[in-house]
Amino acid sequence: MANSPEMRASDVDRDRVAAILREHTAQGRITMDEFNERLESLYKSKTYGELAKLTADLPDVDLRHLPAKAKPTPAPQGGLHPGMRAAWGAWAMASGINWGIWLIVSITSDHLVYPWPLWVMGPWGVILLMSTVFGGGQPKRR
Numbered sequence: 001m002a003n004s005p006e007m008r009a010s011d012v013d014r015d016r017v018a019a020i021l022r023e024h025t026a027q028g029r030i031t032m033d034e035f036n037e038r039l040e041s042l043y044k045s046k047t048y049g050e051l052a053k054l055t056a057d058l059p060d061v062d063l064r065h066l067p068a069k070a071k072p073t074p075a076p077q078g079g080l081h082p083g084m085r086a087a088w089g090a091w092a093m094a095s096g097i098n099w100g101i102w103l104i105v106s107i108t109s110d111h112l113v114y115p116w117p118l119w120v121m122g123p124w125g126v127i128l129l130m131s132t133v134f135g136g137g138q139p140k141r142r
Contacts, residue, residue: 005049017042017051024058084132091128095121 018039025035038054045051080088098117106113 003048005047005052007048008046009048009051013048013051014042014045017054020055020058024055029058080132084128084135087128088132091121091124094124 021030021035021038021042024030025032030038042051042054045054095117098120102113102115102117
């Protein structure tokens with residue numbers, strides 16, 4: 001049986017129209033002010049005819065076939081965001097170079113030199129560790 005304009009609408013029908021209005025707002029067909037006005041009228045509507053007036057000037061939208069939203073990219077196999085992996089790589093490279101210099105200086109001076117590379121890698125490593133553990137793993141989006 002076809003829905004006549006005088007037939008009472010349900011909450012599910014109103015929610016379906018609200019989803020259509022949200023999609024048209026997202027696509028830029030109606031402004032946020034228009035969306036808010038239509039949404040207010042939507043939840044005051046009682047019949048299918050009143051619901052139809054809210055979307056009469058808009059093209060049909062099939063809510064079952066909306067374009068897929070961009071999904072966040074999964075973390076790489078290491079579990080770290082690529083930016084964090086790069087930061088750890090830079091830390092490892094700088095630490096390795098500093099320890100290499102320390103080793104060369106210690107060997108050529110016939111005694112062990114104070115392990116100064118600890119002061120280079122220590123604070124930097126602690127900051128990276130805290131960022132890795134408590135940083136959430138994803139960069140902030142603007």
